[in-house]
Amino acid sequence: MISNHALELAQTLVRMDTVSRNSNLTLIHFVRDELARLGVSSRLTYNADKTKANLFATLGEGKPAGVILSGHTDTVPWDGQAWSLDPLSGAVQDGRLYGRGSADMKAFIGLALAQAEAYLNSPAPFAVHLALSYDEEVGCLGVKELIADLRDAGIRPLACIVGEPTLMVPAIAHKGVYRYKCCVRGKEAHSSLTPRSVNAIEMAARLVGKLRDMAEGFEQHEARYDGFDVPYSTASVGQFHGGIADNVVPRDAEFRYEFRNLPTADAAQMQAEVLAHARALEPRMQQVAPEAGFRFEPICEVPAFLGSADDAVTRLAQRLAGAQGTTLVAFGTEAGIFKQAGIPTVVCGPGSIEQAHQPDEYVSLEQLGRCETFLQGLAGVRSVSELV
Numbered sequence: 001m002i003s004n005h006a007l008e009l010a011q012t013l014v015r016m017d018t019v020s021r022n023s024n025l026t027l028i029h030f031v032r033d034e035l036a037r038l039g040v041s042s043r044l045t046y047n048a049d050k051t052k053a054n055l056f057a058t059l060g061e062g063k064p065a066g067v068i069l070s071g072h073t074d075t076v077p078w079d080g081q082a083w084s085l086d087p088l089s090g091a092v093q094d095g096r097l098y099g100r101g102s103a104d105m106k107a108f109i110g111l112a113l114a115q116a117e118a119y120l121n122s123p124a125p126f127a128v129h130l131a132l133s134y135d136e137e138v139g140c141l142g143v144k145e146l147i148a149d150l151r152d153a154g155i156r157p158l159a160c161i162v163g164e165p166t167l168m169v170p171a172i173a174h175k176g177v178y179r180y181k182c183c184v185r186g187k188e189a190h191s192s193l194t195p196r197s198v199n200a201i202e203m204a205a206r207l208v209g210k211l212r213d214m215a216e217g218f219e220q221h222e223a224r225y226d227g228f229d230v231p232y233s234t235a236s237v238g239q240f241h242g243g244i245a246d247n248v249v250p251r252d253a254e255f256r257y258e259f260r261n262l263p264t265a266d267a268a269q270m271q272a273e274v275l276a277h278a279r280a281l282e283p284r285m286q287q288v289a290p291e292a293g294f295r296f297e298p299i300c301e302v303p304a305f306l307g308s309a310d311d312a313v314t315r316l317a318q319r320l321a322g323a324q325g326t327t328l329v330a331f332g333t334e335a336g337i338f339k340q341a342g343i344p345t346v347v348c349g350p351g352s353i354e355q356a357h358q359p360d361e362y363v364s365l366e367q368l369g370r371c372e373t374f375l376q377g378l379a380g381v382r383s384v385s386e387l388v
Contacts, residue, residue, distance in 0.1 A: 001365065001369050002111075002365055002369045002372050003372060006110060006111045006114035006115075006368070006372050007092070007097070007110075007368065009034075009110035009111070009113050009114050010090075010097060010102070010106060010107040010110030010111060010368065011090035011092070011097065011099075011110075012090070012110065013027060013030075013101070013106040013107075013109055013110045014088070014089075014090040014097070014099035014100070014101055014102050014106050014107070014110075015088050015089070015090045015099070016030070016088075017088055018073050018074050018075055018101070019075055019076070019077045019078075020074040020075070020076065020077075020135055020137045020138045021077070023051045023052055024052050024053065024073045024074055024134050025051065025052065025053060027073050027132075028044065028053045028054075028055050028073065028132065028134075031055055031057075031109075031113060031130075031132060032044070032055060032057075034113060035057050035113075035116060035130075038116055038117055038120060039120075040057050040058070040059060040061075040116065040120070041057070042055050042056065042057040043055070043056040043149060043153070045142075045145045045146055045148075045149045046145075047134065047135070047142070047145075052074075052134035052135065052142065053134060053142075054131070054132060054133045054134060054142045054143070054145060054146040054149075055130070055131070055132040056129060056130070056131050056132075056149070056150065056155075057130045058127050058155075059116055059119035059120050059127060059129070059130065060119060060120060060122065060124070060126070060127035060128060061127065063124075063125065063126055063127040064125065064126050064127070064158075064384065065127060065129075065155060065156050065157050065158055066124070066126030066127040066128055066129065066157065066159075066384075066387065067126065067128055067129065067157065067158060067159045067160065067161060067313070067378065067387055068129045068131045068157045068159070068160040068161065068338070068343070069108075069112045069128060069129065069130055069131065069161055069163065069375070069378075070131045070132075070133070070143075070160055070161065070162045070163065070334060071106075071108050071112065071131075071132055071162075071163050072105060072132070072134070072135075072136030072137070072142070072143075073106070073109070073132050073133065073134055074134055074135055074136055074137050074138075075100045075101040075104065075106070075137065076100070076104075076357050078100055078359070081359040082359050083359045083360055084359075084360055085098050085099070085360060086099075087099055087100040087361075088100065090102075092365070095364055095365050095366065096362040096363065096364050096365065097362060097363050097364075097365065097368065098360060098361065098362045099361065099362075100361055101361070102351070102355075102361055102362055102363045103165045103350075103351035103352065103353075103356045103361055103362065103363040104164070104165055104351070104353070104355075104356035104357065104361070105163055105164055105165060105349060105351075107350060107351065107363050107368055107371075108163030108164075108349045108350060108371060109132060109163070111350075111368065111371050111372050111375055112130060112163070112375055113130070114372070114375075115128075115372075115375045115376065115378075115379065116130070118376065118379045119378075122379040122380070123380075123382070124378075124379060124380070124381045124382065125382070125383065126158065126384050126387065128378065128379075129155075129157055131143075131146060131160075133146055133334065136333075136334060138300065139179075139299065139300025139301070139302060140300065140302045140332070140334050140337055141300075143334045143337050143338075147337065147338070147341045150341075151341070157343055158343075158344070158384070158387045158388050159313035159316075159344045159345070159346075159388070160313070160335070160338045160343045160344070160346075161313065161317060161345075161347075161348055162333050162334055162335045162338070162345060162346070162347045162348075162349070163347075163349030163350075163371075164329070164331070164333045164335075164347050164349050164353075165349050165350060165351035165352055165353050165355070165356060165363070166327060166329060166347055166348055166349055166353075167350075167351070167367065168321045168323065168348060168349070168367060168370045168371060168374065169321065169323045169325070169326065169327045169348070170314050170317040170318055170321065170323055170326045170327070170346045170347070170348045171326065171327050171329045171335075171346065171347040171348065172305075172306070172307040172308060172309055172311075172314055172326045172327075172328065172346060172347075173225075173227070173228075173263050173304070173305055173306050173307065173328045173329075174263075174304060174305045174328065174329045174330065174331060174332060174333060174335065174336070174347070175228065175233070175260045175261055175262060175263070175304050175330065175332065176259070176260065176261045176263070176267050176301075176302055176303050176304035176332065176336065177258065177300060177301075177302040177332040178258060178259045178261065178267045178270070178271065178298075178300070178301050178302070179238075179256065179257070179258040179299035179300045179301075180256065180257060180258070180271065180274075180296055180297065180298055180299060181254065181255075181256050181296070181297045181299055182204065182207060182254065182255055182256070182257070182278075182294060182295070182296050183252070183253075183254050183294070183295045183296075183297070184200040184201075184203050184204040184207075184242075184252065184253040184254070184293075184294055184295075185200065185251065185252060185291060185292055185294075185295070186198035186199055186200035186203060186249070186250065186251050186252070186253070186285065186292050187249075187251060187288055187289035187291075187292060188248055188249055188250065188251035189248075189249045190247065190248070190249070191246070191247040191248060191249055192247075193249075194249055196288070197249035197288070198249075198251075198285045198288050198289050198292045199249050199250060200242055200250045200251055200253035201242040201243055201250045201253045203253070203281060203285060203292075203294075204240070204242065204253040204254075204255055206277075206281060207274065207277060207278055207281070207294070208237050208240070208255060208257075210273075210274060210277045211235050211236075211257055211274065212235075212237075214235050214270065214273065215234060215235040215236065218232045218233040218234060218235065218265075219232055219234075222262070222265065223264070225262045225263070225264060227327070227328040228262070228328050228330060229330050230260075230330070231262075232262065233259065233260060233261045233270070234259070234260045235257065235258070235259050235260075235270070236257065236258060237255055237256070237257045238256050238257065238258060239255060239256040240253070240254075240255040240256075241253065241254045241255070242254065256299065259271070260332075262304065263304040263305065263306035264306075267301075267303075267304070274296075275296065278293075278294040278296075279294075282294065302332045302333075302336065302337070303336035303337060303339075303340055304336050305333065305335040305336035305339055305345070305347070306336075306339070307335070307339065307344070307345055307346055309325075309326050311344050311346065312385070312386060312387055312388050313344045313345065313346050313387060314326060314346045315386075316381070316386045316387065317348045317374075319377075320373075320374040320377040320378060321348060321370065321374050322370075329347065329353065331353050331356075333347055335347050344387075348374070349371065350363055350364075350367035350368050350370065350371035351363035351364070351367050
């Protein structure tokens with residue numbers, strides 16, 4: 001069972017409203033102050049308007065760089081969802097901790113914070129780093145600033161454990177998530193004079209058709225990666241807007257789309273294919289209206305993650321979790337960004353993604369107990385060789 005102290009910290013964090021559209025500073029300052037009571041200083045890196053921050057703290061200053069325990073502080077909203085409990089209640093009922101972020105992933109952060117004193121007093125020959133980020137849910141924005149700050153400060157952790165919900169089974173791969181907005185500019189006209197116009201919706205539809213063709217191509221021809229729910233890359237359009245009236249040829253249209261690429265597939269090449277198709281459409285559009293064309297904006301670019309069952313950090317996570325094997329996950333995490341920074345990484349945390357983002361989100365106390373045992377075990381590691 002989970003200790004009262006760890007559970008209380010998890011509840012405290014769940015009760016803080018850190019939906020991505022809001023500031024996360026209440027949570028960050030709480031963690032900073034809890035660590036300060038133990039004599040631990042925190043590095044904070046902020047977003048542009050200083051309303052959000054990352055936190056990085058080293059438990060065991062002076063020891064060689066060690067393992068990061070990574071968690072994101074933001075949550076998705078609950079607008080329009082049918083909750084039977086207050087999403088910020090942090091209620092414990094029927095062996096479960098309820099609330100937005102309980103599974104994804106504030107409970108992990110609370111449990112890691114509960115072990116801070118143990119890590120400070122640990123005989124382990126390496127430090128434990130606590131890394132908390134902002135805006136993971138909207139594109140893993142904050143962690144990029146956090147990693148850049150570590151690089152500038154010369155801090156080189158040996159490994160990273162991302163505590164996303166995996167039912168405490170180490171995950172060694174996930175797909176990438178790349179989302180883009182495409183804005184199409186045409187030329188309006190009365191609908192009786194279509195040859196004098198460029199129909200932005202129709203031009204956008206041609207590009208949407210290209211994306212559909214690409215998606216079908218992935219399904220039919222891409223080499224399968226066994227272990228994923230969908231064992232090939234996908235492409236889809238999520239939003240489409242355009243037009244002002246039935247009898248006006250639309251000047252503007254906008255749509256948003258995404259790729260979820262296998263770790264073995266090149267998302268940049270996918271986007272390049274879309275751009276090439278758009279550029280091929282523009283000359284005829286510009287014969288009518290020189291200003292017509294396509295404009296693209298990235299919404300989020302979260303790289304795929306590919307670790308290994310043979311990585312030392314994976315083997316350590318298996319031992320600490322008492323897990324026999326590893327798994328793959330369908331959702332995106334910050335793991336690929338840590339891996340790109342040269343830090344061996346594994347994803348392992350309490351709860352299930354099936355409860356995340358849902359009404360009455362919860363994580364079981366059984367899972368939290370297993371996670372606490374995992375984190376306690378980290379303090380007992382005796383050799384750096386278990387990380388590298």
